[in-house]
């Protein structure tokens with residue numbers, strides 16, 4: 001049995017793949033400890049995974065002015081020393097880092113403590129933490145076609161984004177039933193990533209009247225703290241009741257995405273991988289302030305694969321007509337769906353888990369041989 005510490009908190013896009021890999025490792029008899037942050041979104045996401053072990057760690061993102069940067073450095077120190085203590089107590093065979101601020105302290109502590117580091121980058125434009133830790137890593141998992149300067153090719157694996165096993169493509173009617181919604185004609189699903197997207201939420205409230213007249217119901221995941229759960233009613237064609245359901249957070253993202261005829265989403269790597277898994281044609285609106293514009297790179301790759309459409313946030317004025325055009329274009333939707341099927345990396349979690357186990361085994365063998373030579 002190997003012991004692996006997984007740093008994956010801070011945002012849903014890091015935490016969800018950490019959970020996906022931990023579940024496979026645990027099923028295979030290995031022990032995982034998942035490092036998460038104090039953020040509300042982490043607590044909401046882990047709620048239903050009581051069979052996994054989570055531990056909260058201090059840490060904050062590298063951003064803002066001089067004071068925030070000093071606070072970041074202070075939190076990096078405290079996370080580094082907390083990680084050193086944890087490594088001594090847990091004696092892991094390996095640490096797996098999903099990027100973000102929680103990865104830095106643990107990555108440095110692991111490197112100094114002689115514990116192998118594996119690193120997963122989800123985005124088509126690698127993030128700061130990943131660029132800093134890449135030199136410490138024995139293994140780096142990258143999205144297809146992405147290069148990371150300075151990492152030897154033998155350390156790189158292209159295994160895709162691990163999607164949690166409960167996120168599955170479901171029949172629309174079954175998903176509607178489980179979400180407890182009535183859809184008289186078509187359903188548009190809006191997802192703003194794990195934090196929600198206020199620009200998309202505003203677009204929903206200002207455009208629902210028009211969409212309802214075109215026969216389009218809405219299910220919108222607004223983000224924690226952005227609104228309370230509510231349902232808005234409009235009268236659609238033929239006097240039917242058309243609804244917009246708003247929920248701040250969902251623990252059923254597989255059903256939410258599968259329920260859609262069309263999705264409008266931010267372009268986080270996690271949402272895109274789940275949109276692919278659930279075969280949902282999507283219009284992606286990248287968050288324009290994401291570090292190094294990585295969401296634009298993610299959305300562009302998705303569009304170039306013929307699996308959806310990229311719409312910049314400064315073109316939100318065109319979104320309503322885009323939605324209405326695409327929603328009733330069965331030919332294009334079918335084309336997107338067949339390309340989505342082609343893009344699915346079904347076995348990402350399993351391949352990463354197998355590879356991590358092989359790395360742990362190789363380390364045990366090397367350690368045993370070293371011990372034999374000494375004695």
Ligand SMILES: CC(=O)N[C@H]1[C@@H](OP(=O)(O)OP(=O)(O)OC[C@H]2O[C@@H](n3ccc(=O)[nH]c3=O)[C@H](O)[C@@H]2O)O[C@H](CO)[C@@H](O)[C@@H]1O
Pocket residue numbers: 011012013014016045099122123192193194195221248249250251252253267268269270271272274287290291294295
């Ligand atoms: C603003 C920003 O910089 N976001 C980044 C963040 O993603 P962020 O966490 O914003 O979003 P992602 O789309 O990558 O992932 C969201 C994850 O949260 C889950 N979820 C979301 C809402 C909800 O109500 N319930 C729920 O379970 C989704 O199912 C998914 O697994 O990390 C990703 C991975 O590095 C990046 O690609 C994103 O660009």
